[in-house]
Amino acid sequence: MAQSPPEDNLIKVDRSPTGIGIITINRPKSLNSLTKPMITDLARAFKALEGDESVRVIIICGAGRAFCSGVDLTAAEDVFKGDVKNMDTDPVFQMENCRKPIIGAIGGFAVTAGFEIALACDVLVAGKNAKFIDTHARFGIFPSWGLSQKLSRIIGPNRAREVSLTSMPITAEMAEKWGLVNHVVEESEVLKKAQQVAEAMIRNNQDMVLRYKSVINDGFKLDLSHALALEKERAHAFYDGMPKDQFEKMQKFIAGRSSKPSSKL
Template identity: 45%
Template sequence: MSDVLLVEKEGGIATVTLNRPNAMNALSRELRAALATTFDELEADPETRVVILTGAGDRAFTAGLDLKELGSGGGNFSTQATITDKDPVTSIGKFSGPVIGAINGVAITGGFEIALACDVLIASENARFADTHARVGILPGWGLSQKLSRLIGIYRAKELSLTGNFIGAAQAAEWGLVNRVVPHSELLSTCRQLATDMLSVVPECLPAYKALIDEGFAQSFGEGLKTEARVSGEANTKVSSSAIEERREGIRQRGKSQA
């Protein structure tokens, strides 16, 4: 594995760290390729069921595409940064288990798009978000223009994307962009606990439920309901009454412990 990306595995959880802290974890061509390849490999690893994605250091999750590298190359932006590269957002999206984004600092433009590829976002108090595509003079190609408006509403999405302004962690939480904000020192431990909670559900339900949510989200509400009826109808016939009864006590005890 390239040293621009670190991977640690333990107990079904892989922690993937973008490791260019001196460059604010900017997405160089090497890092983009490593990120895409790593998620392809994690999907092929049956032992890895949840991924935590974060950045090295305190300043940046990732500052997006490495503009210094792009500015020094020949040709146009598309040939340098999109067509010839493996797409890390697509590879992240193909991972069948949950991906938890541990947003430790700024997530800017392409870095914002990497964050939006995750399933759950937990933000450090240091986190900030900005879509500066329009300030660079390019348009997004990893889904931001469509995902952001669906997540926070079209008016807020237009405000962010058409100004290039930053929002902090608290405002991101208020707008529903992140699940919650935690002290920086507690970011990874919070994400690991969340990953552990996810691993404690019925194993086959973890990827199946994620896939059901994602499939329905990409459809109209009516089509999504039809999808749920079809998928649940097929899956639930395989669950026995005895299995439900065995799991009921575990749910009851969990409810008591979390009261």
């Protein structure tokens, strides 16, 4: 796997020959807490991988025993009163505007800003010791990367209120039960499982993977009637523009599958 040369190695970016881009928050001695330069570099890493045509799926993980323990509070004022309105240096904004699927490989703690980064992923794989914790209320910090709105839409408003207002941890077991994470595996298997999910995505039609992610995410922001209308609108536009040879390729593919034994689907 080829590694790009980061300036300080705190945000590592690797690209695999199979089309997976891996971002590693690499400050394990501080449980991967984020300084202002790291936040900027993280945003730039997502933007760079979004623009790299060789990358099909992005995985974000943390080095050591934490995914990300949030913003480094020793430099909190510099972070919160800095150029927070600059979307070019906002990693969650860059994640939300990324066309490509993003998989979060959550080993250990995902705290506050780390929790918000996890919520910006499309799929989450967690280790058995993972914990998601929202400490905004504990430290008197107002959320700005989406936690106050996204969590309730995933686990329900009652659970979200308790999690955020009491700063109670969500264990991996709870996260799986509540639909927050897709998979829970042994800590040593988190990145491997995330790569397996990424490879399954890469095996599919890449144009449709991008379109499908977009319609799911965009529709989730709407009520059901408007979301269904959005799907219809995009489907009609897609099929109106589909060349005849693509229909023929689909027919050949289906014919080929139907001629094979159906014991292993």
